[in-house]
Amino acid sequence: MISPATHTAVPWSSLPATLAIVASVAMMCGCPINDQPNNNPWLPSDFGVSAQIREVGGPVLDTVKLAFNQNHTSGLFADTYHIPSNRTADPIYYEAIVGARQRSTGNVGTGTVTFISNPPPSR
Secondary structure, three states: OOEOOOOEEEOOOOOOEEEEEEEEOOOOOOOOEOOOOOOOOEOHHHEEEEEEEEEOOOOEEEEEEEEEOOOOOOOEEEEEEEEOOOOOOOOEEEEEEEEEEEOOOOOEEEEEEEEEEOOOOOO
8 A cells, every 4th residue: 555654644624535545556476567568467457456445343435446547657556535524523543445356367465554534623
């Protein structure tokens, strides 16, 4: 996981906050995953990458499909998640569980990161 960084604290806002989810997906052999045509056996289109969002220990709230990045950087898949405004008195602890699956071989990998939605400021 590249973003969010582990335990990122999202400042309170009355509107949903936007959080970038960026995963670095790599083959164990070290070969790049990219869309460059020269000598590349691993194309991004062969991978399904998504993030399941949930409160830590709770049921899945949303699933975000991550797309291969537009900058053609090897192995980067990204999208955004809109965190609902926290209207409680306490922080809400979320986790994003990212899974990648290579369709042609069945290779899979996962990574998890936590982030925190802060409550409104005390008055």
